[in-house]
Amino acid sequence: xxxxxxxxxxxxxxxxxxxxxxxxxxxxxLRGLFWYRQDPGKGPEFLFTLYSAGEEKEKERLKATxxxxxxxxxxxxxxxxxxxxxxxxxxxxxxxxxLVFGQGTRLTINP
Amino acid sequence: EAxxxxxxxxxxxxxxxxxxxxxxPISGHDNLYWYRRVMGKEIKFLLHFVKExxxxxxxxxxxxxxxxxxxxxxxxxxxxPAELEDSGVYFCASGxxxxAFFGQGTRLTVV
Numbered sequence: 001x002x003x004x005x006x007x008x009x010x011x012x013x014x015x016x017x018x019x020x021x022x023x024x025x026x027x028x029x030l031r032g033l034f035w036y037r038q039d040p041g042k043g044p045e046f047l048f049t050l051y052s053a054g055e056e057k058e059k060e061r062l063k064a065t066x067x068x069x070x071x072x073x074x075x076x077x078x079x080x081x082x083x084x085x086x087x088x089x090x091x092x093x094x095x096x097x098x099l100v101f102g103q104g105t106r107l108t109i110n111p
Numbered sequence: 112e113a114x115x116x117x118x119x120x121x122x123x124x125x126x127x128x129x130x131x132x133x134x135x136p137i138s139g140h141d142n143l144y145w146y147r148r149v150m151g152k153e154i155k156f157l158l159h160f161v162k163e164x165x166x167x168x169x170x171x172x173x174x175x176x177x178x179x180x181x182x183x184x185x186x187x188x189x190x191x192p193a194e195l196e197d198s199g200v201y202f203c204a205s206g207x208x209x210x211a212f213f214g215q216g217t218r219l220t221v222v
Contacts, residue, residue, distance in 0.1 A: 004153070032209065036213075041215065042215050042216075043115070043202050043204075043213030043214050043215045043216050044154070044202070044213045045213070046210050046211065046212065046213075049209050049210065087154070089154075097142065097144075097159055097166070097167070097207075098144070098156040098159060098167060098169075098170065099144075099146075099154075099156060099211070100156070101146075101153045101154040101155070102153055103152070103153045104153070
């Protein structure tokens with residue numbers, strides 16, 4: 001069964017304190033791995049798609065990387081506005097265009 | 112450009128009643144997805160439309176759930192009769208598998 005596990009469940013950082021969120025996955029085949037940001041009361045907001053091991057993508061203070069078994073979302077010098085829940089999802093090769101989500105990491109950045 | 116819009120934002124109904132959720136996708140998007148997050152669990156796929164056709168409904172929990180997309184524009188998700196375990200946040204998304212845009216969700220509470 002396709003499965004996505006995110007860690008930690010919650011992370012509290014001081015402003016400027018860099019860290020990484022982990023997403024490990026077990027799928028029969030991977031068409032793509034997705035990172036989303038979700039603010040309270042809102043739907044997931046697309047951040048990145050990664051397709052193959054070794055791929056990296058960056059957006060402002062965020063950088064996503066992918067290996068054959070896991071992905072990392074690195075947050076460099078975060079600001080309070082980066083506080084949100086970060087969701088990881090995979091699109092397995094079997095099946096058509098449906099995402100399998102992890103439970104998310106709730107990130108809080110204290111000023 | 113308007114994003115994905117969902118109605119209502121919140122709905123509280125009694126067990127056994129019927130509720131209909133609506134999703135207006137981004138104009139021109141053929142792909143429309145429904146997802147659900149129940150309390151404490153990860154977001155899970157329900158079904159996928161391409162235009163007005165159901166491409167994959169493998170995530171629909173049971174036959175109390177009926178999704179439609181007449182004319183390939185907006186979609187409705189009807190729950191009849193509602194049960195307590197149907198409570199959760201229902202998300203709609205449109206776009207492609209490489210970048211899906213989510214609505215803000217409908218929070219359904221069955222009491």
